[in-house]
Amino acid sequence: MMVKTNFHFQDGDGFYEQLLDAHEGLTKEQSDLLNARLIIVLANQVGDAKVLKECIEVARQL
Numbered sequence: 001m002m003v004k005t006n007f008h009f010q011d012g013d014g015f016y017e018q019l020l021d022a023h024e025g026l027t028k029e030q031s032d033l034l035n036a037r038l039i040i041v042l043a044n045q046v047g048d049a050k051v052l053k054e055c056i057e058v059a060r061q062l
Contacts, residue, residue, distance in 0.1 A: 003051070003058045 023031045043052055
């Protein structure tokens with residue numbers, strides 16, 4: 001399976017704005033924890049261990 005690395009989701013600017021808003025007022029530690037929790041929630045949506053492994057490998061190369 002090939003991980004999608006091209007722009008593929010709707011309203012990327014809106015998502016980025018929501019993400020920035022979610023981090024507003026947080027300390028570095030709180031921000032890191034939010035990112036970690038978000039990764040777990042999104043990984044749960046994917047659910048496929050092989051896809052997640054490939055995503056990790058691609059992210060390390062970007």
